[in-house]
Amino acid sequence: MNATLTALAEPNRLRIVELLRDKPRPVGEIAKRLRLCQPQVSKHLRVLSDAGLVDVRPVAQQRIYQLRSEPFNELDTWLETFRRRVSDRMDRLEDLISERKAKKEREKDHGH
Amino acid sequence: MNATLTALAEPNRLRIVELLRDKPRPVGEIAKRLRLCQPQVSKHLRVLSDAGLVDVRPVAQQRIYQLRSEPFNELDTWLETFRRRVSDRMDRLEDLISERKAKKEREKDHGH
DNA sequence: GGAGAATATACCTGTCAAGGCATATTCAAG
DNA sequence: CTTGAATATGCCTTGACAGGTATATTCTCC
Known part of the structure; x- marks a missing residue:
């Protein structure tokens, strides 16, 4: 590859x-x-x-x-693994940010 | 690209x-x-x-x-242009060799 | 506003790969 | 077997680029 x-x-x-x-x-x-x-x-x-x-x-x-x-077939197969994922990125990004905020809240609570 | x-x-x-x-x-x-x-x-x-x-x-x-x-989409589009062509190569190669031989024959005739 | 985390950039160094050129190799034809 | 065409290879030089390390930048939080 x-x-x-x-x-x-x-x-x-x-x-x-x-x-x-x-x-x-x-x-x-x-x-x-x-x-x-x-x-x-x-x-x-x-x-x-x-x-x-x-x-x-x-x-x-x-x-x-x-x-x-x-x-070329292999390259095509590899590209396949990017098809749907890429279109889902936006949602996942939102998830990531939410998780991050939640984690921070948890840490804050833990500290006190 | x-x-x-x-x-x-x-x-x-x-x-x-x-x-x-x-x-x-x-x-x-x-x-x-x-x-x-x-x-x-x-x-x-x-x-x-x-x-x-x-x-x-x-x-x-x-x-x-x-x-x-x-x-990734562009890469995929580019790859598309290789799909069918590649499977036709063998035939085309035969064609090429035939052409080449024919050409040589023609040159030989022309020389004499 | 000072400290520290997260990230970007600058500088140096070594490596590798592409181009240029000369030359070796292989083959067809007379 | 000699010549010339088609191709491959070797050597050299140069430029680009990746890694390493130090430092600059930006933000959060107290």
Whole structure:
């Protein structure tokens, strides 16, 4: 999970991922389209590969990179845990404040 | 989008976000639960705040931090664009290879 | 208004990662 | 087997960022 986020956090890597969203591409094409130097692209792809975000397929001297679905599914699952909770926050905040006040009252009583 | 990912990529910030998922909390409580120093927590919360991931509410000398829903919704929307595409990749890869071969044939014919 | 709690900020330091550049590797084709 | 294309890797430098510590700020309460 953290590996996925770290990999996606880098702007150029995000661009690469969004480019690969359309279809698999060889390194050179990615470099050309994003106007990046080839070594940098290879390095970014290495990071993405280590994070499990992409797969490689050799075709002649080319290496075709493609997205993998798992990390995105995991990210989606993780996001799910934020769905309803977030909409309930306001109420919970009120609860917290009430609790806090009540606690303070209790302490005050206890002190005397 | 990139701001969101960058903010979430840091392990301790991710822990903070996951802690806030349950309910809003003051700085001190976050520090205690995650066994982090208070200044570091404040700094992380600053980053999260700048990225729009959290809101603050002063209550006495405390500052109650809570998650905001927008960035998570945006992240979810972004993820949506990867849903179907990823499952189509295999076919597209085949297409790419076919195209590539066809192109090569064409070049060969043209050369002669 | 003085003391102490809760939090934010400033400064320093070390680490890590991204870019630039040169070079190694692998493969196709003549 | 030599050449050139496509890609990966190694080394170096630099900038950003996280942690540590001290200090500033803000509020409550007496």
